[in-house]
């Protein structure tokens with residue numbers, strides 16, 4: 109065996125051929141087209157050796173099986189034909205594995221995704237470990253692709269058409285036990301006996317091809333082509349409603365499944381390979397792949413070059429409200445660190461503890477977590493009304509009211525009650541970190557750590573530095589945010605930081621359009637169609653109209669006329685319209701309200717006669733262009749460090765359509781010259797707030813791009 113091989117073969121005395129997959133020089137196995145020849149030679153060896161009684165595929169990497177096809181390789185394809193050929197090579201390789209006359213077993217520990225699961229599904233038996241890292245799924249849709257090496261054919265066969273399509277349309281990953289229940293895994297074992305268990309299966313008789321064990325309505329529907337047509341139609345309708353027609357992979361996944369189920373494997377594989385080639389060339393897939401590369405790159409960064417983060421053993425949380433409760437939860441449950449919550453009342457502490465209890469209990473009920481694990485996590489949370497125990501915490505995260513005096517007092521309290529090196533991270537969303545640090549004795553320890561609500565769900569954290577924040581504080585805070593499961597971006601201090609700053613002009617413009625008479629639901633639909641997860645008016649109701657008004661006023665004061673909010677907030681606030689939280693906003697809420705009807709009384713309150721004048725595309729442009737422009741201002745002013753950080757911040761923080769790559773990639777795609785021309789025209793028609801940022805003008809003149 110040469111050293112360069114990714115697949116190594118050992119034939120044991122009992123006749124079991126153990127094939128270890130260990131791609132040289134990589135931390136995780138990924139599949140490359142060059143492996144086709146290597147696997148081909150292995151298959152020749154196995155087919156010609158009558159002593160071989162069974163085969164086991166196992167990974168040589170600790171903690172992972174195969175993370176899929178190598179995404180760089182897909183990125184390197186120049187034409188649809190290149191990508192299609194990759195898919196066909198994979199299909200042929202897996203077909204040969206499936207056709208072996210002896211039993212073939214996949215021994216799975218850790219990530220088994222995309223092409224990795226496709227290989228495992230070509231095996232006759234799958235044994236997986238009960239390790240929480242063991243996850244099985246076909247996440248290609250998240251890259252704007254479909255499973256290209258037999259996945260669209262084998263998954264429905266094992267788990268059923270309905271469940272298979274759902275898994276491929278969502279990219280959902282299953283843990284071993286869930287996968288077993290679904291019919292994807294045959295046995296779940298502890299990691300220590302994985303290979304032995306797989307070998308046992310390899311020595312048994314070759315099992316018959318498996319068929320999904322369906323029950324109830326699925327069994328009835330999947331039995332006839334009429335029933336299956338209902339499944340295809342419903343799946344497409346539901347997914348397209350959510351995706352607003354923006355993701356071409358959806359229908360190609362369903363069509364490939366349909367071709368295979370209705371016309372046979374050969375037709376299905378052909379459709380799958382051709383679709384894979386076509387999708388790999390779409391701009392949607394290109395942008396989604398760039399997001400994958402950006403996030404992987406960011407996982408390796410410390411936030412301060414060459415600086416090692418300090419060890420964190422314990423975290424303090426100030427305030428047990430919604431944010432504090434969420435922060436304590438991600439600290440204990442995700443980072444695995446003890447969190448001590450200080451509040452001024454017992455109720456506050458109870459609230460925070462309850463927040464974690466509810467989430468953990470749900471996991472236990474769904475069997476995603478053992479009860480003992482939940483109890484262990486709950487024990488790592490504690491509460492206090494004074495600062496007892498704070499002498500041992502390494503980082504304090506403050507989540508109290510947005511009041512500067514109060515936050516400055518918290519800094520002083522922590523300086524008095526914690527260690528000299530304890531970091532003070534504030535979760536403010538609007539107050540400048542410089543001001544919070546203004547009276548600090550050790551301003552180098554003060555930093556912003558801005559989470560988004562709900563803390564346990566939103567993937568982004570903004571880490572905000574002021575002039576005096578030390579590099580060690582930055583690196584340690586970045587490391588903590590990552591442990592809590594967040595993707596952090598480091599930004600400079602300034603009103604609204606990055607995310608809220610680019611959101612404000614977009615929201616203001618949406619409000620202006622409503623005031624000009626565009627129907628509320630029409631404005632929301634236009635931005636949904638553009639690709640945002642919720643429309644701007646709905647978002648304002650969710651965030652709170654009072655909160656929006658407060659932030660808008662701060663940004664106007666700090667950043668100037670460009671941020672002038674439309675003059676409607678006062679009337680809305682006077683009418684006690686706060687949005688969803690008091691069930692009074694732009695939409696109707698409360699018991700008995702079906703769907704999401706607009707609260708039409710808002711029109712008379714604002715003296716508006718709603719009438720649709722603009723097309724959806726015009727509305728989207730009017731709202732999105734100021735957001736893009738503001739992102740350029742942020743880059744120009746050094747608020748963000750790079751276009752990449754701006755793109756990831758926007759996609760993960762506000763759901764900027766990922767298939768557009770983020771504001772900077774979207775601007776590149778549009779062409780900076782074309783963008784500047786549009787902004788200048790709008791500035792003439794609608795006002796100076798549309799004037800292009802100087803950086804954009806300069807880039808247009810020099811014909812530069814962000815990437």
Ligand SMILES: C[C@H](O)CC(=O)SCCNC(=O)CCNC(=O)[C@H](O)C(C)(C)COP(=O)(O)OP(=O)(O)OC[C@H]1O[C@@H](n2cnc3c(N)ncnc32)[C@H](O)[C@@H]1OP(=O)(O)O
Pocket residue numbers: 135136138175176177178179180195198219221222223224226247248251254255256257259404407408
């Ligand atoms: C034909 C087929 O149907 C097409 C396909 O299979 S397309 C690919 C489908 N697979 C995927 O989308 C999975 C992508 N990977 C992931 O989601 C995550 O990497 C993971 C959940 C597997 C592991 O996450 P995590 O433990 O945080 O490790 P992470 O830092 O992301 O990855 C470790 C290394 O593996 C690399 N990697 C992981 N999956 C990769 C892939 N599919 N292609 C290329 N590189 C990959 C990462 O770039 C990183 O490289 P580095 O060591 O040089 O930095």
